[in-house]
Amino acid sequence: MGRDASPTFVSLAAGTKDFLRWASHGQGRLAALQAAMNEPLEARQMRLFRQKEVLELSGLKPHHWRTWVASHRAGEVGEVRLTIEEVHQFMEAFKVRPSKPAGAKTLRLVIAQLKGGAGKTMTTLHLAHNLACRGYRVLLIDGDPQGTLTTLCGWRSEAVRPEQTMAAVFERIDSPELIEEMPVQPQKTHIDGLDFIPASLEMIGSDFLVASAFMSSPASARRFYTFIDEDLKRIEGAYDLVLIDTSPSFSFTALAMMWAADGLLVPMPPNLPDYRATLDFSQMMGENVAKLEKAANITKTWDPVIFAHVRSDLTQTTALVRSLSADTFGTHRVEESVPSSSAFVNAASRFRSVYEVTGAEVDARSSRRAREAYDALAQRVLQSVGSVWARQVAEGQKRPVVDSEPAAEPTESASLVGVA
Incomplete structure (x- = not known):
């Protein structure tokens, strides 16, 4: 068996310019990948929602769906699907969109x-x-x-x-x-x-x-x-x-x-x-x-x-x-x-x-x-x-009255953390 040829070594040295070059090159490739896989930020859209998903999210019934669709999407042919904005409008129409209760804080x-x-x-x-x-x-x-x-x-x-x-x-x-x-x-x-x-x-x-x-x-x-x-x-x-x-x-x-x-x-x-x-x-x-x-x-x-x-x-x-x-x-x-x-x-x-x-x-x-x-x-x-x-x-409901003035309602922007 003959002697193996001398191995060839590749230098792995790198300096600051190399790191900057890698970052610039990779960012360009990533931007191209984002453009190919996704819409630009200003055009990005959420997927549409089917009736079953909307009812699961809202807790409402099929008759609510039929009532809302009849008034908002009348005459539409085929399966109706809603944007996320419409899903929330559907909730608001029947007063079931959730939020923190009055008197509670973010x-x-x-x-x-x-x-x-x-x-x-x-x-x-x-x-x-x-x-x-x-x-x-x-x-x-x-x-x-x-x-x-x-x-x-x-x-x-x-x-x-x-x-x-x-x-x-x-x-x-x-x-x-x-x-x-x-x-x-x-x-x-x-x-x-x-x-x-x-x-x-x-x-x-x-x-x-x-x-x-x-x-x-x-x-x-x-x-x-x-x-x-x-x-x-x-x-x-x-x-x-x-x-x-x-x-x-x-x-x-x-x-x-x-x-x-x-x-x-x-x-x-x-x-x-x-x-x-x-x-x-x-x-x-x-x-x-x-x-x-x-x-x-x-x-x-x-x-x-x-x-x-x-x-x-x-x-x-x-x-x-x-x-x-x-x-x-x-x-x-x-x-x-x-x-x-x-x-x-x-x-x-x-x-x-x-x-x-x-x-x-x-x-x-x-x-x-x-x-x-x-x-x-x-x-x-x-x-x-x-x-x-x-x-x-x-x-908040237990808060006492001060100087005969009604207690102020808690503001939504109030912090839960006090600072001395």
Whole structure:
């Protein structure tokens, strides 16, 4: 046997110019893929809804459908399908479109996890789409500089301007009074009732701004954790719920989002590494927020706090981790779970959720099962949110009269978090 020829080595050295070249090339390819797979943001449309889906969403009966169609779509030939705007109009016509009750406050729910790849962004996206389709007014915020949620919502994160993101809040750290004058403005989406605040890589600079402020003007820097809370107070009145996707870290901005939150949802794939990451998340939440509590002289409580299994399969390890998480988190670990499914992969490859794709684009059966899983999780979240709202209404009704003047009604924009 002859001697092998000398191997040829390829250099894998790279410098900063190479990274910039890769980013530019990849962004161009991604933009072309988005254009081929999806409509531009301004032309993107939600799929149409059949009668069965509309009645399931509204809880109404076939005679309601016939009455509404006769008055709004008279003479139309063939199967009638409604846009999401028409679905909500149908609900409003019979006064069944849901919303927070009078006297209750907009509830902010942060979806958070310390480990990347835990399904945090997909959970946020699908909950937002589910709740908006049900008729709730939802504000969706991408708080992760990587902007994955932004991409799934039809935006090119590299084209997002910093003032459109939560980075604008921290740019005013030396002039916090500007937050009241210029809050971040949500953008309309293609789903009626769902508005959006996108993210971009410029948000990474927010942490450097906070760190720099500690050295130059500690008075304003010490209040960094209140900035998102204060900004949301001024824009959340038009919404029932605010859903926030965070970065998998405990940065200054992530802590500010945690502090602004009323409730937390922690997605957890049922495997041992993700269970361990969830324990680490719990420890860091306890340690880091305790420091903010001391600074603000406030005891922080989130309600609801939910741990939910996502990317769940029926395996021996899954059963073990579900048992461990139930033992650890008690009733906070809900039984409703989201399975692994090709439907999520196929929908994401089109930069959409499973609520947006049609049977012609993906396997209808797997897509339906995927939607049903998130339907159940969203319903569980709404049960807990409903309990919070009911308590707020009851507490408002007990509010005493002061100086013979009627007690003021709670404002929708009021924060659930007091700041000392």
